[in-house]
Amino acid sequence: xxxxxxxxxxxxxxxxxxxxxxxxxxxxxxxxxxxxxxxxxxxxxxxxxxxxxxxxxxxxxxxxxxxxxxxxxxxxxxxxxxxxxxxxxxxxxxxxxxxxxxxxxxxxxxxxxxxxxxxxxxxxxxxxxxxxxxxxxxxxxxxxxxxxxxxxxxxxxxxxxxxxxxxxxxxxxxxxxxxxxxxxxxxxxxxxxxxxxxxxxxxxxxxxxxxxxxxxxxxxxxxxxxxxxxxxxxxxxxxxxxxxxxxxxxxxxxxxxxxxxxxxxxxxxxxxxxxxxxxxxxxxxxxxxxxxxxxxxxxxxxxxxxxxxxxxxxxxxxxxxxxxxxxxxxxxxxxxxxxxxxxxxxxxxxxxxxxxxxxxxx
Amino acid sequence: xxxxxxxxxxxxxxxxxxxxxxxxxxxxxxxxxxxxxxxxxxxxxxxxxxxxxxxxxxxxxxxxxxxxxxxxxxxxxxxxxxxxxxxxxxxxxxxxxxxxxxxxxxxxxxxxxxxxxxxxxxxxxxxxxxxxxxxxxxxxxxxxxxxxxxxxxxxxxxxxxxxxxxxxxxxxxxxxxxxxxxxxxxxxxxxxxxxxxxxxxxxxxxxxxxxxxxxxxxxxxxxxxxxxxxxxxxxxxxxxxxxxxxxxxxxxxxxxxxxxxxxxxxxxxxxxxxxxxxxxxxxxxxxxxxxxxxxxxxxxxxxxxxxxxxxxxxxxxxxxxxxxxxxxxxxxxxxxxxxxxxxxxxxxxxxxxxxxxxxxxx
Numbered sequence: 211x212x213x214x215x216x217x218x219x220x221x222x223x224x225x226x227x228x229x230x231x232x233x234x235x236x237x238x239x240x241x242x243x244x245x246x247x248x249x250x251x252x253x254x255x256x257x258x259x260x261x262x263x264x265x266x267x268x269x270x271x272x273x274x275x276x277x278x279x280x281x282x283x284x285x286x287x288x289x290x291x292x293x294x295x296x297x298x299x300x301x302x303x304x305x306x307x308x309x310x311x312x313x314x315x316x317x318x319x320x321x322x323x324x325x326x327x328x329x330x331x332x333x334x335x336x337x338x339x340x341x342x343x344x345x346x347x348x349x350x351x352x353x354x355x356x357x358x359x360x361x362x363x364x365x366x367x368x369x370x371x372x373x374x375x376x377x378x379x380x381x382x383x384x385x386x387x388x389x390x391x392x393x394x395x396x397x398x399x400x401x402x403x404x405x406x407x408x409x410x411x412x413x414x415x416x417x418x419x420x421x422x423x424x425x426x427x428x429x430x431x432x433x434x435x436x437x438x439x440x441x442x443x444x445x446x447x448x449x450x451x452x453x454x455x456x457x458x459x460x461x462x463x464x465x466x467x468x469x470x471x472x473x474x475x476x477x478x479x480x481x482x483x484x485x486x487x488x489x490x491x492x493x494x495x496x497x498x499x500x501x502x503x504x505x506x507x508x509x510x511x512x513x514x515x516x517x518x519x520x521x522x523x524x525x526x527x528x529x530x531x532x533x534x535x536x537x538x539x540x541x542x543x544x545x546x547x548x549x550x551x552x553x554x555x556x557x558x559x560x561x562x563x564x565x566x567x568x569x570x571x572x
Numbered sequence: 573x574x575x576x577x578x579x580x581x582x583x584x585x586x587x588x589x590x591x592x593x594x595x596x597x598x599x600x601x602x603x604x605x606x607x608x609x610x611x612x613x614x615x616x617x618x619x620x621x622x623x624x625x626x627x628x629x630x631x632x633x634x635x636x637x638x639x640x641x642x643x644x645x646x647x648x649x650x651x652x653x654x655x656x657x658x659x660x661x662x663x664x665x666x667x668x669x670x671x672x673x674x675x676x677x678x679x680x681x682x683x684x685x686x687x688x689x690x691x692x693x694x695x696x697x698x699x700x701x702x703x704x705x706x707x708x709x710x711x712x713x714x715x716x717x718x719x720x721x722x723x724x725x726x727x728x729x730x731x732x733x734x735x736x737x738x739x740x741x742x743x744x745x746x747x748x749x750x751x752x753x754x755x756x757x758x759x760x761x762x763x764x765x766x767x768x769x770x771x772x773x774x775x776x777x778x779x780x781x782x783x784x785x786x787x788x789x790x791x792x793x794x795x796x797x798x799x800x801x802x803x804x805x806x807x808x809x810x811x812x813x814x815x816x817x818x819x820x821x822x823x824x825x826x827x828x829x830x831x832x833x834x835x836x837x838x839x840x841x842x843x844x845x846x847x848x849x850x851x852x853x854x855x856x857x858x859x860x861x862x863x864x865x866x867x868x869x870x871x872x873x874x875x876x877x878x879x880x881x882x883x884x885x886x887x888x889x890x891x892x893x894x895x896x897x898x899x900x901x902x903x904x905x906x907x908x909x910x911x912x913x914x915x916x917x918x919x920x921x922x923x924x925x926x927x928x929x930x931x932x933x934x
Contacts, residue, residue: 211631211653244877266878269573286878287821289833290895291573311822314894337874337881338822338831371876459649460673460700469700471651475910479841512699514733515606515906516628516648519699532676533652544877548837549911 212456212476214546215537216553216561217500220451221433222254228415228432229258235421240264240283242410242430245544247563248553249277251433264410264428268292268299273564275303283408284308285367285428287330287338290317300325308367310339312350321360328367328408331396333389335371342368342392345399352403365406365425366396373413377442386414394423416444436543437482437492452553453494453501453537454546456518458530468527470536472510472518477538478545484509490518491538500556501537510538574818574838576908577899578915578923579862582813583795584616590777590794591620597783602626602645604772604792607906609925610915611639613795626772626790630654630661635926637665645770646670647729647790649692649700652679662687670729672701674712683722690729690770693758695751697734704730704754707761714765727768727787728758735775739804748776756785778806798905799844799854814915815856815863815899816908818880820892830889832898834872834880839900840907846871852880853900862918863899872900 225241232239241255244266252263252274262281265271271282272295282299283306299305300323309315310330318325329351332339340347355361370389373382393407409421410428416439421427434452435445456472472491481488489509494501511521518538530536540546547553552566587603594601603617606628614625614636624643627633633644634657644661645668661667662685671677672692680687691713694701702709717723732751735744755769771783772790778801783789796814797807818834834853843850851871856863873883880900892898902908909915914928 211629211651267573286833287831287894289573289819289821291819311894314822317895336827336829337876337879341826344826457651457653459651460676464703464706465698467698469649471648474840474842474907478836479907480836514699515910517699532649532673533679545836545841548877 212454212472212550213554214550214552215453215455215496215500216434216555217451217453218555218557220449220500221251224432224435224449224451225255225258228429229255229260231415232427237421237424238262238426240408240426240428241433242266242285242428243270243274245430246433246547247273247565248561249274250561251553252277252279264430268295270564271295271299271305275299280304282306283328283367283428285369287311288314288318290314293317293320296325297322306364309351309355312347312354315351315354315358315361318358318361321358324360324362326362326364327355328365328406329363331366331368331392333368333370333392334385335369337369337371339368342396348396348400352400363403363405365408366393367408367428368393370409370411370414373411374438374442379417379443382413382417382442386418389414390421390423397423412439413442413444431544434543434547436546437539437541438480441482441484447503447539450539450543452543452547453496453539454491454550455496455535455537458532458534458536460532461523461527461530463527466521466523466527468520468523468530470510470518470520471516472538473513473516475515476546476549477510477513477518477540478542478549479513480542480545482541487511489541491540493520494537494539496535496537498556574816574834574912575916576912576914577815577817577858577862578796578917579813579815580917580919582811582862583613586794586797586811586813587617587620590791591617591622593777594789599783599786600624600788602770602788602790603795604628604647604790605632605636607792608795608909609927610923611636612923613915614639614641626792630657632926633657633661633667637661642666644668645690645729645790647731649673650676650680652676655679655682658687659684668726670700671713671717674709674716677713677716677720680720680723683720686722686724688724688726689717690727690768691725693728693730693754695730695732695754696747697732699731699733701730704758710758710762714762725765725767727770728755729770729790730755732771732773732776735773736800736804741779741805744775744779744804748780751776752783752785759785774801775804775806793906796905796909798908799851799901799903800842803844803846809865809901812901812905814905814909815858815901816853816912817858817897817899820894820896820898822894823885823889823892825889828883828885828889830882830885830892832872832880832882833878834900835875835878837877838908838911839872839875839880839902840904840911841875842904842907844903849873851903853902855882856899856901858897858899860918
């Protein structure tokens with residue numbers, strides 16, 4: 211069966227580097243846990259002085275609260291159905307939520323402990339958020355929220371996810387400069403509330419140098435990185451901290467093709483364009499210290515539920531036998547980790563996630 | 573949180589129709605369980621006289637063996653690392669495996685109970701299998717297998733998965749005719765072994781009429797169908813037996829956009845081209861009997877880890893509030909079910925899967 215191998219040293223190095231970058235730029239650091247989804251890996255952040263986190267759902271908030279985190283931002287527009295869970299959690303830990311419309315406020319009338327909120331603002335990504343120029347809407351949210359004594363406005367949150375749409379550093383800088391300028395202007399406009407500006411996507415947090423206008427960063431993927439981040443120039447391939455180890459099941463020398471056990475239920479269906487074709491992972495050499503670069507560029511070229519197919523394999527395939535293990539860097543480590551539900555570190559330790567207690571009871 | 577709703581009646585109807593089709597064509601029926609992955613849904617097949625199944629992995633074989641199935645084909649080239657599990661299972665139930673290379677045979681020397689095998693043959697899909705014209709390789713596998721007293725050759729297995737690459741019925745018929753002709757010729761060529769011909773992809777099993785050359789069909793997806801199958805002409809939209817119900821979290825009237833909680837960790841990243849753009853699900857109207865067609869064609873247009881975005885929403889969006897539930901037909905029900913890990917039937921019953929015992933213990 212495929213196994214997701216975690217290189218602890220690379221992961222710790224990624225955490226340390228981002229923590230240092232935050233410190234050097236006088237930024238607070240609230241890492242997003244949606245990539246690793248693991249209390250064990252969350253603990254590694256504490257050693258770098260991290261005391262607050264970001265999550266993407268209320269079940270994830272509950273999991274990390276049980277793991278001892280006391281300051282958790284649920285960075286996802288609030289779902290009224292989660293009110294009961296919010297109330298349960300906010301009695302015990304500091305929970306912050308995202309709001310991007312005045313329509314949600316009536317649903318928060320029944321919160322019975324203190325909850326702080328950030329307004330999700332849209333600087334051009336066009337996924338969620340109030341557009342940064344819609345000052346009237348922002349004012350209305352803040353004004354309306356004052357009717358609720360348990361609700362306190364803490365600032366603005368901006369995810370400039372359109373940074374993923376370009377690998378051109380100057381194009382990405384335009385996105386970043388607009389986002390931090392927008393946040394700076396909002397802080398100025400609403401200075402009476404002393405709002406914080408939260409920001410953070412891995413490509414920008416990894417590559418940008420000027421974070422003026424921003425108070426706190428919330429990137430997540432950097433903990434592992436992946437081929438997508440590499441393609442965007444956000445990391446080196448050597449920084450990628452997870453690799454899937456898959457058994458070879460069969461080879462088809464006449465067609466230069468190799469079959470691995472490793473499919474969409476392991477890697478996800480996320481793909482990346484490399485030299486004009488879609489790929490689903492890149493071959494590396496697993497060894498007992500983790501893995502090293504493979505001498506040739508070889509990719510997973512197609513994927514179905516359990517199957518992965520490597521095409522145009524060279525003569526390196528000659529020595530491969532069924533049962534041999536090959537390693538693959540994932541295209542999107544968040545989705546891969548979510549599917550695999552646990553990590554095996556290079557020294558053989560199993561690290562569980564939010565979902566893996568599930569796996570073990572089976 | 574998103575929930576995967578199962579319309580029991582539609583599902584039973586899909587099972588009944590395929591079972592009837594098999595019977596009318598004198599075909600044995602060995603449904604693939606990789607789509608539903610559920611002992612509960614597996615039981616529904618028994619009512620239609622089904623006594624043998626297909627699975628895609630050894631953990632799945634073990635799960636269905638524990639659920640009482642006595643005749644299980646693991647339709648995936650054998651992984652030597654699964655030898656111990658194979659031995660454990662084959663003592664209790666009839667296990668068949670797939671082989672597509674003589675290289676795997678030495679790894680089977682240590683099986684200690686009777687195991688039957690099918691040779692996976694490739695009629696043009698180019699994923700796995702010995703090419704149907706490589707008679708020498710087929711002969712060698714059969715000859716070499718005779719050295720192993722516990723191994724018995726049962727026939728040929730062909731998955732003509734290239735049927736998914738065309739929505740043109742005449743193109744698909746060419747694929748089907750070639751596959752069943754190839755299987756018929758192999759049966760004739762190797763008639764001394766009385767081999768069975770196993771075949772089965774949902775598009776062909778749903779649409780073809782002539783199954784001569786074939787003994788047993790093994791389709792899986794038909795149990796639920798999905799938007800992909802609909803796009804291929806394999807089902808009507810009314811046949812799709814699962815829909816994801818997702819809460820609306822926010823709306824952006826200025827941009828005709830709606831945010832739902834429903835992302836890549838629920839639907840998977842599988843997409844489908846509709847009118848030239850990629851979509852990730854189609855809006856339906858959930859009601860207390862299940863769901864009905866939505867009066868306008870509305871799709872999920874983009875998806876990230878937890879977010880789903882509906883674009884170009886019409887005036888129907890006016891009445892929508894945060895917390896309202898919307899239903900969506902999935903693009904690929906196998907991957908969606910694998911991620912969701914349980915079903916809620918239209919009468920509120922929870923049906924678990926291979927992975928959901930995991931979920932409950934959390």
